[in-house]
Amino acid sequence: MGQKVSIGKIAILLSALTEEELEYFRGSLNDVKYCQGRVGSMNMQKVISAVETAAKRNGLIHESFYREAHALYHAILEAIEGVTRGHPSIGEMSRTVGLRFSVVRGYPYTNVEEGEWIAVAFYGTIGAPVKGLEHETIGLGINHI
Amino acid sequence: MGQKVSIGKIAILLSALTEEELEYFRGSLNDVKYCQGRVGSMNMQKVISAVETAAKRNGLIHESFYREAHALYHAILEAIEGVTRGHPSIGEMSRTVGLRFSVVRGYPYTNVEEGEWIAVAFYGTIGAPVKGLEHETIGLGINHI
């Protein structure tokens, strides 16, 4: 009845760890489909597009099904809430981001009928548009697909 | 001018990894002060209190200075925004949480005059008040102290 695969934790590790650090967790990556990417724009629309494009290109969602695009979109929005902590209009607020992201798709629950779920994670920095004037930020969104 | 210690990443690992997985990152824990804890309440006030109490008891903040309590409080609120993704009144919304948290205090920047900063991270599950009807959630808040 519990969870067997922590797709959220995997997504966070994929976005926050270095390649070398990730080696330690390679085993758990076999249970899921995933992709990784980067985005450095202040524009929310570009952040969303970067994740959607990566997810489609890597076959994480079926491009022609709205229900999958809908699940991904809301997972992205939820992850952005974590990144911006209640101030989602990054560009408006004159902040800049340097983010690595990941999308993970898998069966988190032991009951296989619970089906597939999708996790989106961001890790990176957010701050003033000046190098160094920034601190870390993380966000995670999860949805059924 | 950049960051030398990623207190946010350390906070996330402290809250999301098992003891065994954390062994791999032991080295980076020497650069910071930290504490860990758990909270399972649906009540936001209890979530905040649990972190504040742990931080004070472990000497992460000086109990008698409001400025340190103020820094911690806002870092907790930011982390909660990630956990609840825009719906911070967990109890009102009939959700329950099972969270591990960590508080990390350190000097993230190479320029030591940037002083100390504090990171608060949560990792766990959020969902209906029924075992199994829940998914993962993560939150991170960072503030200067």
Added chain:
Amino acid sequence: MGQKVSIGKIAILLSALTEEELEYFRGSLNDVKYCQGRVGSMNMQKVISAVETAAKRNGLIHESFYREAHALYHAILEAIEGVTRGHPSIGEMSRTVGLRFSVVRGYPYTNVEEGEWIAVAFYGTIGAPVKGLEHETIGLGINHI
């Protein structure tokens, strides 16, 4: 002491029903002043302008009184909260809308001294900027005028 005219319900029907379906409710339209319109922009400013322009052009508000513009503006904002369900910056979020809207002005309460109130309703679709990748959405705002 109760309500005699449901200006909110009338506004919703005016925006969501076809001309044919509306025939059934023609009777209740005699009790109010109203106008209808369409807006298809991703830009929040254009959504607001479209409603304001229609309301002025059709005499729903007196153009020269700020108090009426103020009442309408807040009713529009409230209706937008329903349409976007907590993410009001549609454009930023890379969503597109195809909305029909209505503005209804009337005396909802049996006590005529409660004066006139205004209702703004939206009905249509919101989604990715691709035809078909969208679902329905509704919003209603009401204010005293």
Added chain:
Amino acid sequence: MGQKVSIGKIAILLSALTEEELEYFRGSLNDVKYCQGRVGSMNMQKVISAVETAAKRNGLIHESFYREAHALYHAILEAIEGVTRGHPSIGEMSRTVGLRFSVVRGYPYTNVEEGEWIAVAFYGTIGAPVKGLEHETIGLGINHI
């Protein structure tokens, strides 16, 4: 590629129309599964529970699948955003509600592979806890299931 069944519009009509008015739309109700209910509490938790209980009792969602409960829960939250227009903590804010609600489940898209979606609608009054000091409010949430 478009929508063939407007589950959102059906949900709104089910919650806002009288039995007599609904007769005119009986035909479209054959395409979906639905239930109706009422809730009059100031407590958000009770509002959510009332809808969840009605949906389970009437077989609108499969009680044992978290993915279905998850889809319903987020549709309810979205509908509540419309009802409260950005101030979701009704009780905290000393307002009271008298709401009729409906849950509709069906295949909105011509492409049957888009699968089933769920719509939750509320219609009623919100206001001060005094009879008559209230106005209409509407909310609609839609999710893939």
Added chain:
Amino acid sequence: MGQKVSIGKIAILLSALTEEELEYFRGSLNDVKYCQGRVGSMNMQKVISAVETAAKRNGLIHESFYREAHALYHAILEAIEGVTRGHPSIGEMSRTVGLRFSVVRGYPYTNVEEGEWIAVAFYGTIGAPVKGLEHETIGLGINHI
């Protein structure tokens, strides 16, 4: 066409100044109706009630008209947004407040047909429920009546 009476500024001065400091502004108080009060509760509902009760008792709003209660209620909510800066559920967040408030009713515009408007202001401290662990906060809401 401009403003002749700054009801918002008057409301702020009434809530933030000492009796002695207010002497300097006595002249401008003749142009408006106003009342003052205090509230020290962590409970949002009590904050709202305290203002509503004071406004009614002092004849700032007509108790029997919903339109006036509606105008006041939304002005209070707007002022609370300033006090809590985006985290309106004070009690949930384990903060306490010590606030003085004022309600001001008058004709702000030279054009008398713009009618009466209402301003609600809060000034005081917000912080942890420990004496001294708190800082100042201010909020102002304005509405047509």
Added chain:
Amino acid sequence: MGQKVSIGKIAILLSALTEEELEYFRGSLNDVKYCQGRVGSMNMQKVISAVETAAKRNGLIHESFYREAHALYHAILEAIEGVTRGHPSIGEMSRTVGLRFSVVRGYPYTNVEEGEWIAVAFYGTIGAPVKGLEHETIGLGINHI
């Protein structure tokens, strides 16, 4: 243990009073560092920049320390929440502002180890982009520095 200097009240007076009215409060200005400015843009980014530039130019914050920029930035965001009362994307919402602002830095607490804090206040008008169609607004943010 209490507060000896009300930096928030001083900031509000600096932004809301005329030069003549301020004379009465000259004495309390000796206890703090402060600057004043104006901003009239609909663009949130310009509002933030105007305050940041004034604060740096007048030595209210040390330009080279991120921790000071970080403290100021969050104080500005909190003040903006008061100005916009929960709708921070002014431009998107087709509103215009005419604001005077002030930044105040000082030691508010009798215990000097509580260190320096910063207050940001706005006072002015917000409304439709038409002269006269606007009302007053106020915002205050406070942070440790």
